[in-house]
Amino acid sequence: MASEPDFSPEFPSDFGQTDPGLAVLRMAALIAESDAGPDEETLDLLFEQVEAGHLVDVAPSRIWPELVRGLMSPAPSKMIKTLRECGALFEILPEVAALVGVPEISDGEAEVDLGDHLMKTLDAAARRAAPLPVRFALLTMNVGKSDSPREHLPVHYKHVERGRPRIEEICARFGAPAACRDLALLALAECERVHRVSKMRAGPVAMMLERLGAFDAPERFRELMTVCACDFCAHAGREEQIYPKAALLEIALKACAEVAETGSAEARQSARAEAIAKAFRSERWSSEVG
Structure with a gap:
């Protein structure tokens, strides 16, 4: 069990640095x-450091290791919540801070708050011992939804177009690894499509698998499935559920393993679609794929 930090009025003496901005992070x-959370005295002290402007001049390259440490912790939501409550989140990740209070439609619920939902997804990733790219993707993949037109809420039209440059800017700002950037952009573009995969026919499923890198980038594909599963399970009532769309795509991917990697791309695509259609029928998925 992790040792409990010293929530005294003075910052812990073992930080290894004296920069008060980094001390906040x-x-x-x-x-x-x-296991503990910050008390009011600690939050007040952190707020004072932020209000004094100590984060303004901290290089993003020095902020990144602290963000990674918090993201890879057992409870990443506690880092985000602490940074939000003391005002630091707006200073270092305004794109993420702007999601707080923004509504989104949720199955079985009227709507969810995207800021709260983000924190639940991060904790779901921690429970799965997910790697950094997964946690970073969950942190950033909804940043295009913060300024959706109010008249459309809780629907977010064109959030992918707004989100892509914001994710790219966040990655450039902190010097995030390429694996983080690539998965975050993939999740931005594909997560909601994966959630709807049961409405597709075998041909589009075959094309989706190729687009997601299931054949030539299997590790990234598995990470994307983890992102989607965490997003799914963060909704109320789903915490203990198995993510059904990953199961569907796993059936399709196994069916494609029997397809020879020879011939034209069009021939392989057609053969994969045929194999998927047969697998769906044998697994009683025919009603899902039409």
């Missing part, structure tokens, strides 16, 4: 590693 990361 380190404290938030330590809180995410602990």
Whole structure:
């Protein structure tokens, strides 16, 4: 069990640095590693450091390791919540801070708050011991929804177009690894499509598998399935459920394993679609794929 950080009026003496801006981030990361949460005195102290402008001049390259530490903790939501409550989140990740209070449609619920939902997805990733690219994708994949036209809410039209440059800017700002950037952009474009995969026919499923890298980038494909599963399970009542769309795509992917990797791309695509259609029928998925 992680040791409990010292929530005294003074910042812990073992931070290894004296920059008060970094101390705010380190404290938030330590809180995410602990069973405890910050008390009011600690939050007040963190707020004072932010209000004094200590985060303004901290290089993003120095912020990134602290963000990674918090994201990879057992409870990443506690880091995000602490940063939000002391005002630091708006300073370092305004794109994420802007999601708080933004509504989105949820199956079985009237709507969810995207800020709260984000924190639940991060904790779901932690329970799965997910790698950093998965957690970073969950942190950033909805940033295009913060300024959706109010008259359309809780629907978010064209959020992918708004989100792509924001994710790219976040990655450039912090020097995030390419694996983080690639998965976040893939999740932005494909997560909602994966959630709707049961409405597709075998041909579009075969094309989706290729587009998602299931054949030539299997690790990234598995990470995307984890992102989608965490997004799904973060909704109320789904915490213990198995993500059904990943199961559907796994059936399709196994069916494609029997298809020879020879001939033209069109021939392989057609053969994969035929194999998927047969697998769906044998697994009683025919009603889902029409």
